[in-house]
Amino acid sequence: MIQEGEMLPNVELQTKRGKSVESVFTHDYFGGKKVLLFAVPGAFTPTCSAKHLPGYVEQAQALRAKGIEQIACLSVNDPFVMAAWGEKYEAASAQIDMLADGSALFTKAAGLELDLSDAGFGLRSQRYALLAEDKIVKGLWVEPQHSFGVSSAEEVLKLL
Numbered sequence: 001m002i003q004e005g006e007m008l009p010n011v012e013l014q015t016k017r018g019k020s021v022e023s024v025f026t027h028d029y030f031g032g033k034k035v036l037l038f039a040v041p042g043a044f045t046p047t048c049s050a051k052h053l054p055g056y057v058e059q060a061q062a063l064r065a066k067g068i069e070q071i072a073c074l075s076v077n078d079p080f081v082m083a084a085w086g087e088k089y090e091a092a093s094a095q096i097d098m099l100a101d102g103s104a105l106f107t108k109a110a111g112l113e114l115d116l117s118d119a120g121f122g123l124r125s126q127r128y129a130l131l132a133e134d135k136i137v138k139g140l141w142v143e144p145q146h147s148f149g150v151s152s153a154e155e156v157l158k159l160l
Helices: 026-030 046-065 079-088 105-109 153-159
Strands: 012-017 020-025 034-040 070-075 096-100 113-116 122-125 128-133 136-142
Touching: 012 026, 012 079, 012 105, 020 026, 034 046, 034 153, 046 070, 046 079, 046 096, 046 153, 070 079, 070 122, 079 096, 105 122, 136 153
Parallel strands: 034 070, 070 096
Antiparallel strands: 012 020, 012 096, 034 128, 113 122, 128 136
16 A cells, blocks of 8 residues: 555556546646545445545645645546536536546556455445645555545645
8 A cells, every 4th residue: 555655656547527538647637736635435336425525525625725735636547427517516616637447547546446356346446535745645644444434525624
């Protein structure tokens, strides 16, 4: 698993902007700024939809007041699912980027994968929040499996 002080892997993610899907390389996205990334096991899943994404939408302004320049949500889903999920929970109003890691390239390279094959979900991301400054991990809060708390917007806000 990636650790504080390490550089983020440089992999290609995707995001949907308007009608097109765009590639986003992590070193470009995280380069030269303070970014808060939170990751979820899956879009439209119960905890992710009821608490995780809505919490960041609600706390986005407070997080930015603490110096966060960009907020992003990542999941091992395709960019169309991430865009639809973001629209449903008004992520754009909070300027939260919805990043798709459909092939789990970032998730695996960072060592943050979660195998939920036994439940029929396949390879997913662990639930976590990650603070990076110019591509370097400054904070990483990974949830124990089946938990939600340390990676919530409210808890991360307390830690900043």
